[in-house]
Amino acid sequence: MSSLTLAIETSCDETSAAVVQGTRVVTNVVASQASMHAKWGGVVPEAAARAHVEAILPAIEDALGDWTVDGIAVTNRPGLVGALSVGVSAAKALALTWQVPILGVHHLEGHILSVLADGCAVPFPHLCLIVSGGHTELVWVESPCRYRLLGQTIDDAAGEAFDKGARVLGLGYPGGLAIQNAALGGDPDHYRLPRGLARDPANFSFSGLKTAVARLVEKEGVHLSVSDAAASLQEAIVDALATKAMHAVEANEAQALTLVGGVAANVSLRDRLSSECARCGAAFHTPRFELCTDNAAMIGIAGGIRLARGESDGPDLDCLPNALLPGLID
Ligand code: KG4
Ligand code: ZN
Secondary structure, eight states, X not given: OOOEEEEEEOSSSEEEEEEEETTEEEEEEEEEOHHHHHTTTSOXXXXXXXXXXXXXXXXXXXXXXXXXXXXXXXXXXXXXXXXXXXXXXXXXXXXXXXXXXXXXXXXXXXXXXXXXXXXXXXXXXXXXXXXXXXXEEXXXXXXXXEEEEEEEXXXXXXXXXXXXXXXXXXXXXXXXXXXXXXXXXXXXXXXXXXXXXXXXXXOBOOHHHHHHHHHHHHHHGGGOOHHHHHHXXXXXXXXXXXXXXXXXXXXXXXXXXXXXXXXXXXXXXXXXXXXXXXXXXXXXXXXXXXXXXXXXXXXXXXXXXXXXXXXXXXXXXXXXXXXXXXXXXX
């Protein structure tokens, strides 16, 4: 029977703790700070760290219940250092008390391996599109822990494009779900918004979208249809992501595409990639909704794989604001 891992995730604005056994998610507790940050229209690092301090022990207690774990996996990079250090300090204290190994996990490796949750049979190698509030990357996943970076955003992440667009349209924070809801019933072809780096097959650019939406709001004034604008913005982001992901599927003859990260919760993006993959004969996998946005279960799955290989960190485990994916190959 595989070992039980306690996982902790505090890299941004969700305080999360989970217990996983191999890829089976036993418990997954997520305390979101989104409503607090909504007041300021985005994540305030100091406030995030303080809220993690308040929420971390109840989240761990809830997730742990009566389970006894064999190891601890904690997100230690990349992310807000003040926020990360709350999770890492708690993990170190528990590892010392229980005398179990601790392992620092790269947040994106957690997202990439989140598709394996609950024994989902995803073939390797496969192509992975990571789309979150901080990242937009196309990664070739040779095997768990061996990755090749094929492309990435040169400016804003896809989630940032949703969040900034929502702010300009007065739809609040976080913007992804707000845009998705406002787009219901809207016409995605009503306003033409730019697809950045259209000639580059693998890299993305989303910074022009916010300016384009701001100009649209100014030009249309009271005549602006918010639902058409939200639908057109969503379409511009989905179209840019899907065009390049499908190009990469074909260029690399991938047998499967996975979609992970907070923006993977977007129904329009899931539907578009699912039908395009079906058309070209590639399998398509994306986690259930609650494992798309930040959660500790994905950190437990990634950390559990590495702990099972005998990897662990010492008491000097550090928190890093930026870090390359581990196991990158050329
Ligand atoms: O992975 P995540 O929880 O945090 C980071 O690692 O950044 O992603 C958060 C991002 C936010 O930008 C949020 O607006 C976006 O995911 N998001 C969505 C949806 N739900 C969350 N974007 C589009 N459609 C959604 N339904
Ligand atoms: Zn994330």
